Structures are given as C-alpha cells and as structure tokens.
Amino acid sequence: MSQVRWSVDERARVVGAFIGARWGRPFPTRDDLSRHQERRIRRFLREQLPGASFYRDSGATRLDQLPIVDKATVVANFAGFNSRGIGLDVAMRVAVAAERSRDFAPTIDGLTVGLSSGTSGTRSVFLVSARERQRWAGLVLARLLSSASLRQLVTPWQRPLRIAFFLRANSNLYATVASRRIEFSFHDLLVPLESHIARLNATPPDILVAPPTVLHRLALAAIDGVLKMAPRQIVSVAEVIEPDDRVVIGRAFTAPIQEVYQATEGFLAASCPAGRLHLNEEFVHVEPEWIDDATDRHRRFRPIITDFTRTTQLVVRYRLDDILREATGPCACGRVTRSLAAIEGRADDVLWCRGTEAATLRPVFPDTVRRAMALAGSSLADYRIEQRGSSWDVHLNCDAGVVADVQRSVQHELRTLAEGLSLCLPELRFATWTAASALDKRRRIRCVERPEEGGA
DSSP: OOOOOOOHHHHHHHHHHHHHHHHSOOOSSHHHHHHHHHHHHHHHHHHTGGGSTTTTTOOOSSGGGSOOBOHHHHHHTGGGGBTTOOOHHHHHHHHHHHHHHTOOOOEETTEEEEEOOOTTSOOOEEEEOHHHHHHHHHHHHHHHOOHHHHHHHHOTTSOOEEEEEEESSOOHHHHTTOBTTEEEEEEETTSOHHHHHHHHHHSOOSEEEEOHHHHHHHHHHHHTTSOOOOOSEEEEOSSOOOHHHHHHHHHHOOSOEEEEEEETTEEEEEEOTTSOEEEOTTTEEEEEEEOSOOSSOOOEEEEEEEETTOOSBOOOSEEOSEEEEEOOSOOTTOOOSOEEEEEEEEGGGOEEEEESSSOOEEEEOHHHHHHHHHTTOTTOOEEEEEEETTEEEEEEEOOGGGHHHHHHHHHHHHHHHHHHTTEEOOEEEEEOOOOOOTTSOOOSEEEEEOOOTTOO
C-alpha cells in the first residue's frame, strides 16, 4: 500500500491526537478520570448516539439506560449501528473482495472497511472514517513510540522510522501511520516466512509488530543466525502472548516486548513504560463484568466497552468475549487508568470441571492450565487442549520418540492442577498434532462443548 499523503488538516489531526495522548494533562485520580468520562459520555449520548438508527429513539441520558449488546446483535442489525446506514452485505462484499485480492485499499464512501478474524466464531466487519483513522494513528504512535523512536521520527537528518507489520490483512487504518518520516511495511501472513526474512534483512525495521506466534518464529530465525536485525521495539498484537513465547523472543532480541490490545471494536489498551497493559480509559469507558470468585477480590472480568470518540460505527455497551485479569496496586508509571496483569483469552478459553465434593461445574481459567502445561517438560514444543463435553482432547507437538513420556507428564500435571482446585479431571484423549494455518489465531485452550449441568 502506498504512502498516505496527508493534507494540512489531516496532519494536524494526527499531531493533535498524538500530543493529547502523549503529553496531555494526566488525570491525578480515578475520580478525575471518571468525571472526564462522564462529561464525554453525556456529550456522546446527546450528539452521536441519535445518528445510529438502533439508538435513535432511545432518549438515553445515561449509559445504564442502554442495552448491553454483543457481536451477534451488531451483525444482525449492522446498518442500525453505523451512522451511514451501510448494510452488512455491502460492507462484507468489499471486505471479502479485499481479502481475496489482498488489495486492502478500497473504501465505501471514504470509509475504511475491515474484516474481523472471526476468532469467536462470527465474522464481522468494521467501518472507520478518515478522521477516525487519523485520530487512531496519533493515539497509537503516542502510546507505542519509545523516546528513542520519537527522536528518530522528529529528527529530519535521520532516516525515517521503519515499522514492519505482520498481520493477516492490511488496511487503510494501519497504513495511516505511514508518512515521509515513517516507512510502513506490511508483511502478509500468507507469504512464506523465508520471503519476509529476506525483506527484513534488506531493510531492518526499528519497530517490529506481529502476533506472538510470528515473533516466536522470527526469534528462532534470529537465534539460528538466519535473521539479522535488532529492532528497537517489539510489539505483540492479535493473540495472547504465552510465557514460552516471551522467553524465546527475549533470548533473540534485547528490546522489551510491548503489548497492544486491539480488537475489531477499537484500540483498547497498550503497554506503558513500566511494562503494564493499560486500558485506554481516556477514550473508552469499560464496565467490568466479573466472572471469578470474589472470596478475596475480583480479578477476572469480561469488558463491556463504550467508545465515546467514535462517530461512524458506534460501540456502546458492547460485551467482548475476552477475559482480562486486573493488575493489583498502582502502576509505577503514574497513570490511574485500569491496568491488566494479562489478557487471558476468550470466554470459551475457560475449561470446566466438576467439583470433588459437589458435581457442580466450576471454571478452570486458561492461565492455570498454561502453567500446568509449562511444567510438563521441555520436550513439549506446543499443545492444544479442546474440551468436548466431559472429555479434553489434548494435542501434543513433540518428537515421536518421547510421545509416551510427554503424555504421562501432561497427565500428571493436569491431575495435580485438578486436585489442587478440588476438581475431578475429565477424561484426557490424546490426539495427533496438526499445525494450524498461518492465518489462524493460536487458540491453545478452548472449550468447544461445555459439559451439561448436573451431569455425573
């Protein structure tokens, strides 16, 4: 995709968004942040909400007067959730054509159209205006650029800042960051890795942005001496980053790993200089829907989000399928926005077991399963666990000569986990390993079919 040529007004919007997000007056307390959100939400409800037919007659003056919606609701009423009244069939036709042709430049009446990955089972599209793209570009750059990267960006006698994106699909949204001072290169996940390595060696990027599975493969290539680059920043996107990925990436590159929580519904969170993932609550209101036991205090929640800056496709009290784990204590960076210890995965990444004392189903959260699998030994290269009713299908990627030993180790660690939680371990069915497509997000843990309540 060619470099975006900004007009004076467009450049001003990007720079304005950057300055506001990077150097704007921070909120001293959560109460100050809440008052800011309340003011912006009141304005949003008054000026933007009536522009979408789904909300036109709501008369809402408070968020809690509006329904909680999800992807299925938005897909079924797509035209009602965007201010242009564009139907799903029209938007989907443009998005699918771009996926097939790998040309992501076409728009609908100047709106960028993107296709969601469909990780949660339902594919959808999103619409973003040029103004929203420019605001997004300023916010992303403000949140992600290190001080060294920013100095390179604004120093005219240095070469432009190079950013390499590895993604399933390109978009006008991502290309908006390109300019005379930023060289943006898109790396298609459909292209063999060897071709990407040749490009990276020819023009090493300053910032590498990719899903953790891709970062892992690039790190192995760097360790083997095939890939020769030393990016200043590494940004993990699109998937949950696993502990073993962090270890390998850390061995290969000296740059710290930053995370971005970007969904179809918007730019939701990014790592701060202290390393914590902060929700962008200056622009997005987040209602936590707690899903764990509150014996001590709630930690895990599904976010219900309202983006009070969007004007094209409205995101209002939208329940995401993600499971977020809240961090404890204030962050060293000083920001008062809610910070996360981890993005644990999707809601269907939670597995279910029956209690040893009562047959009621209880959740087994994915981070506890990951820890158990990490203890199964270094012979296990990768795994996938899929729950189907009362059984767990366990796919193990390991050398043929150690399969039996790895299976025993995995069974021991999962049994130890279950016993520690006073749960009955379901039947484990070990299955043949099959590699996933490069376009598929890695889902190591997934509940395909939940057990029936009250069963034996």
